[in-house]
Amino acid sequence: MAAGLPRRIIKETQRLMAEPVPGISAVPDETNARYFHVVVAGPEGSPFEGGVFKLELFLPEEYPMSAPKVRFMTKIYHPNIDKLGRICLDILKDKWSPALQIRTVLLSIQALLSAPNPDDPLANDVAELWKVNESEAIRIAREWTRTYAMGN
């Protein structure tokens, strides 16, 4: 399976290991180097602070011409992440560019946790509450973080 793995993926992996992004950990699966186990720490000051979120990331055959596929595995209450953990992020869709990397994608996801955008929702009910009653939405997000996303 390792045969034919583009050097770019190897290079990205090596860099992710050697210079990990603060608050983010990404490690390839032992049997599939295109599949990454990812953990993102909830950013300070966000309702997700204190949580550690497990994500899965897959580099499709066409990568880097096509965007990586990323999904939250840990439950999260966020207007731009739906119940299946799918993420609404432009760079994962039409704004993807091969100059972006796993690193930049994960940084953007971390940023999305810091700055939820209920005006561009994926999880409609969450976004609705976020718009009409932000403090309640944040309270729920905190509660979900405590209930589901603890690392210990």
Place this chain on the structure above:
Amino acid sequence: MAASNEAITEEIEALQAIMLDEVMVLQGDGGVPTGVEVVVVPATAQNVKEQHVRVTLVISLPPEYPDASPSITLRNPRGVDDDVLEKIHQESRQRCEEYLGCPVIYELIEVVRDNLTANNTPSCPCAICLYHFTDTDTFTKTQCFHYFHSYCLGRYIANCEEEAAAEEEQPQPAWMAREKKQLMCPVCRDPIQKELNSEDLLLAAPPEEEENTMEFRADDPTLVALQQKMAQLYLKQKEKGGIIDLEEEKNKFLLSSNRVDFYEGFGGSLEEEASLSLPDSPVEAPWRTSRPLPLPLPLPGEAAAPPSPDTRGTRHREATAGSPGGTQTMGVMGGTGLATEEAEATVGAGGGVPDGEERTGPPGSSLNTKSTALQV
């Protein structure tokens, strides 16, 4: 002060005489020159085509200049590696010291130009394959001065064209109609020149460094330890009901076909694992026992996390600094387990073709259509 101003004006006028309009004079209040800005390119006898690198040099002059050294900023470097930029900075500082009390602007421009001339091949890596340009590599410069292996850029343009063609074939409601896409530079999203076409670019040989693919070391101990740590986290969160249960959600909600599109990637490439997986339970895979290492990210136990009533903090410390080999590592194989389930779902339905039940959305609807989000 007035004398100093005069000296500066004189120096700048001399500079403009030599460099014509390449120098932009920065002016403060009352027209006092406060610095200059020059786009510096390598000396290639005016042959613009052979100028592969450039940088904007900004020299700010303190009021005490030339008795005080100017400060230097290098902006918008193109094709210039950080090492070269650092070297320019060092040499500039040195030159400023040597010329303290004398005009130094032209000298500084020379420092930059000499360095660019000596490094007139793009020394930053190709943003598409992440490898540097070797002497034999064919590369292409975009009009925004970004460099790519011609082959890499060709693949990029071919991919954009394919996507555009696929999009055109899709029936879309009028409100979703998109304007024809202009090809953009992968790095800065500036438009790229229309003359560039994938057929010509793909005639170039693939980048040399990328050709000899090396073996991937999946059994690296650090890596295995991290995998194990993540599997533990996954297991703990799963115990607490913190992991999204795709099956359950699938039954609870009506899903559009994009779910299948989305997981095709996960599934398609995990076929091998799918064959190893058990039919209807998460994959139980013994994790390799190895010394657990702390995750490079601050876990809540270490950071300022709300302390829990039980001994979580202690347990966490055990988990990270635990005795070598002391962990019984029988666990659910984190993401792969779920992904494999998905792989089965798609592969089982006939090589990734979604079955009728799931194809409730319009054919070809994809993730980037925000409106196909999960219906509750």
